[in-house]
Amino acid sequence: MAIIEARGLARTFRSRKRTVEAVRGVDLTVGDGEIVGFLGPNGAGKTTTLRMLTTLLEPTAGTATVAGADLLQDPVGVRRKIGYVPQAIGQTMGGTDPNCLVIEELLDQAGLYHLPPDAAARRAGTLMAQFELSGLERRPVKTLSGGQRRRLEVALGLVHTPPLVFLDEPTTGLDPQSRNNLWEHIGKLRSELGTTVFLTTHYLEEADVLCDRVFIIDQGVIAAEGTPDELKRRISGDVVILRVAADQDDAARKLLAEQPIVREISSADGTLRLTVERGEAALPSLLRVLDAAGLTLESINLARPTLDDVFLTLTGRSLREG
Amino acid sequence: MSFIHDTLLIFRRQERLALRQPAWVIIGLTQPILYLVLFGPLLKGLPTTSLGSGGNAYRFFVPGLLIQLGLFGSTFVGFAIIADWRAGVIERFRVTPVSRLAIMVGRVLRDVVTLVVQAAVLVLVGVAFGLRAPVAAVFIGFGFIVLIAVGLASVSYATGLLVKSEDAFAPLINTVVVPLVLMSGIFLPLTLGPGWLQGIARVSPFRYIIDAMRQAYNGHYFNTIMVEGIAVAFGLAVIFLFLGSRVFLRENA
Numbered sequence: 001m002a003i004i005e006a007r008g009l010a011r012t013f014r015s016r017k018r019t020v021e022a023v024r025g026v027d028l029t030v031g032d033g034e035i036v037g038f039l040g041p042n043g044a045g046k047t048t049t050l051r052m053l054t055t056l057l058e059p060t061a062g063t064a065t066v067a068g069a070d071l072l073q074d075p076v077g078v079r080r081k082i083g084y085v086p087q088a089i090g091q092t093m094g095g096t097d098p099n100c101l102v103i104e105e106l107l108d109q110a111g112l113y114h115l116p117p118d119a120a121a122r123r124a125g126t127l128m129a130q131f132e133l134s135g136l137e138r139r140p141v142k143t144l145s146g147g148q149r150r151r152l153e154v155a156l157g158l159v160h161t162p163p164l165v166f167l168d169e170p171t172t173g174l175d176p177q178s179r180n181n182l183w184e185h186i187g188k189l190r191s192e193l194g195t196t197v198f199l200t201t202h203y204l205e206e207a208d209v210l211c212d213r214v215f216i217i218d219q220g221v222i223a224a225e226g227t228p229d230e231l232k233r234r235i236s237g238d239v240v241i242l243r244v245a246a247d248q249d250d251a252a253r254k255l256l257a258e259q260p261i262v263r264e265i266s267s268a269d270g271t272l273r274l275t276v277e278r279g280e281a282a283l284p285s286l287l288r289v290l291d292a293a294g295l296t297l298e299s300i301n302l303a304r305p306t307l308d309d310v311f312l313t314l315t316g317r318s319l320r321e322g
Numbered sequence: 323m324s325f326i327h328d329t330l331l332i333f334r335r336q337e338r339l340a341l342r343q344p345a346w347v348i349i350g351l352t353q354p355i356l357y358l359v360l361f362g363p364l365l366k367g368l369p370t371t372s373l374g375s376g377g378n379a380y381r382f383f384v385p386g387l388l389i390q391l392g393l394f395g396s397t398f399v400g401f402a403i404i405a406d407w408r409a410g411v412i413e414r415f416r417v418t419p420v421s422r423l424a425i426m427v428g429r430v431l432r433d434v435v436t437l438v439v440q441a442a443v444l445v446l447v448g449v450a451f452g453l454r455a456p457v458a459a460v461f462i463g464f465g466f467i468v469l470i471a472v473g474l475a476s477v478s479y480a481t482g483l484l485v486k487s488e489d490a491f492a493p494l495i496n497t498v499v500v501p502l503v504l505m506s507g508i509f510l511p512l513t514l515g516p517g518w519l520q521g522i523a524r525v526s527p528f529r530y531i532i533d534a535m536r537q538a539y540n541g542h543y544f545n546t547i548m549v550e551g552i553a554v555a556f557g558l559a560v561i562f563l564f565l566g567s568r569v570f571l572r573e574n575a
Contacts, residue, residue: 084417086410095414111331112418
């Protein structure tokens, strides 16, 4: 069952005389219990789409159903059902007041969803334990470490046990340890509670580790979607790097270029770089061909493409740049 | 009712935060008290007829200071919402089912409470210095500044949310507030001034409110000045509250 179903979602901004089409018709379907990643360079329409899906921004065209409620007809219904954790760096921060105490933030947030006081207190206790914040109840938010503060912000988005939570750049700005720790928590949201997670990220590793499915947005439209493995295979292919004796370079190159499984090939000083559909299946036949021609192989290496390669192929830009 | 629940929730949160850092409440109060102590005595030297306050200079001066307190205190509250916006708190709240109007009204309620406490302290200090005015007048005065605070705080929050920058907000507010204060006859009666000044001062709404407050402090409750003052104060509160709420209710702020 789909928990997010968006059709032709678009948003145009008007400034002075210019019209900017930030999002130009996004279609996306997210199933119940999925963890999906939304990737895109800055200015691709990532944040605008997220803001539309979370009722922060009204779409100029298109329709969507989010967590069972119609985005346009019943935005309050959507708000009741979703959790949202704003991104913690940039123009605005992650949503916690530095002068509030940890427990106050949790109880206030519960109040915003009209949880009765006793239920709110119980829920706050559960979340504090779940996100390793126990003992920090009376600490002002400003005294928390970066990782603790981010965990609190994620916990705030979950106060009302929503079936769907949006995480905007959940781990940006965290040190590697805190990032790994937060990944574990996000993974558990789905495995233990069945929560659907929709996250945007700059980190390809994050999408690789966490996400069942990835949407790549570029210039306001979805450029590709699929599991990280599918995307890598479909869009970039695997890379095989072969070393032969320097004088056999040209011969090997000619021979391999004729093979139908080889998509692209380049060579330099005895090193051949091949792009193939499925590396593990291609290796044996490549070896056989070279062997039959009497060419000596010095080394062989199979490299999996990264999501960054996919990204580069699709958008002409590296994610790291943006 | 949901709106009341939400407003009280925001009010309690803001009150709690304000009490944690009472410095601003105290700083806001220091200025009018300084005026009372260091400027007030000068007014005693003026001919009593020019103040129109029956020989008690403080019946003229304290209402002026109350308005000044309300003007500065309420117009600068927008500062805080810029910080809240930057912290992402506003956005976090807007994604919950909380009434978006309550996000503003809860804050305004907190500012009204703060202002009334400050005003009460100011009046008590005034009494210590020699203010003698009817108790009913003091409460009428509070009523006026509550209306001022409701209107100005709403507009200030809306402005803060639109401007989103402290660097732009402070000069903007100063540019608006300082002329209003000067044209309202807070420190000295406008009747002392030339005709052109009295003429342009007619556009300052606070001028009508302060005149009405001074009437009350002198024991005159039923006259045209009073009616004008009440009408202007209510009108101001309603219009500004409406303008402010429009910004908070917009789909994207």
